[in-house]
Amino acid sequence: MAVYEATHPLIKHKLGLMRQHDISTKEFRELASEVARLLTYEATKDLETEAETIECWSGPVEVQRIKGKKITVVPILRAGLGMMDGVLDLIPSARVSVVGLYRNEETLEPVTYYEKMTGSMEDRTALILDPMLATGGSLIACIDMLKKSGCTSIRGLFLVAVPEGIEKVEAAHPDVDIYVASVDERLNENGYILPGLGDAGDKIFGTK
Numbered sequence: 339m340a341v342y343e344a345t346h347p348l349i350k351h352k353l354g355l356m357r358q359h360d361i362s363t364k365e366f367r368e369l370a371s372e373v374a375r376l377l378t379y380e381a382t383k384d385l386e387t388e389a390e391t392i393e394c395w396s397g398p399v400e401v402q403r404i405k406g407k408k409i410t411v412v413p414i415l416r417a418g419l420g421m422m423d424g425v426l427d428l429i430p431s432a433r434v435s436v437v438g439l440y441r442n443e444e445t446l447e448p449v450t451y452y453e454k455m456t457g458s459m460e461d462r463t464a465l466i467l468d469p470m471l472a473t474g475g476s477l478i479a480c481i482d483m484l485k486k487s488g489c490t491s492i493r494g495l496f497l498v499a500v501p502e503g504i505e506k507v508e509a510a511h512p513d514v515d516i517y518v519a520s521v522d523e524r525l526n527e528n529g530y531i532l533p534g535l536g537d538a539g540d541k542i543f544g545t546k
């Protein structure tokens with residue numbers, strides 16, 4: 339599993355703004371989308387292209403097109419929806435497959451409550467979207483669902499992750515690559531990332 343941790347100054351700056359304890363819902367939401375857009379640029383930089391000849395104003399010209407079927411983005415409900423607009427800004431014709439998962443607050447185990455994949459999953463690259471990779475349980479459950487649907491090319495985009503969660507995902511799914519704005523220090527006793535962002539879903543949706 340390749341782990342790409344962002345080094346771009348724009349990503350670092352924006353993530354720093356997101357850590358401010360009294361950030362508004364509006365600001366958090368806007369920044370989540372902006373960082374997701376920047377991560378998309380990195381996460382797609384090695385996509386294969388193929389040559390096609392088109393009619394240009396000056397005559398026939400060979401251009402490059404992204405090879406294969408359209409990408410599917412896979413927001414993990416709820417918080418992953420906060421990254422979707424930013425990603426779709428760069429990949430506007432992507433198909434959207436939705437996975438609903440929440441963590442049981444006591445056991446920290448993922449609970450699945452929704453699944454709607456687009457068609458031809460076996461021919462698409464999937465970009466999973468979730469702001470937080472904590473214990474890794476939710477991501478492993480989502481990858482299990484994607485693989486069950488036939489998907490073989492899977493990448494994940496996260497705002498913040500921790501080493502222990504990454505290790506757990508790597509052990510279960512070594513073929514999946516992840517792109518993360520920051521690998522933070524550790525989890526606290528309640529399974530929250532330190533220093534982290536707090537509860538990303540609550541901040542994006544304005545709940546609590």
Ligand SMILES: O=P(O)(O)OC[C@H]1O[C@H](OP(=O)(O)OP(=O)(O)O)[C@H](O)[C@@H]1O
Binds near residue numbers: 440442470475529
């Ligand atoms: O790596 P894990 O330990 O599984 O934790 C990460 C998950 O927890 C959060 O979702 P949450 O359960 O809070 O659901 P929500 O998006 O509806 O708030 C987060 O958005 C991830 O999906």
Ligand SMILES: O=c1cc[nH]c(=O)[nH]1
Binds near residue numbers: 535536
């Ligand atoms: O720190 C964390 C961990 C899981 N989910 C969150 O929203 N935040």
Ligand SMILES: [Mg+2]
Binds near residue numbers: 417537538539540
């Ligand atoms: Mg939450």
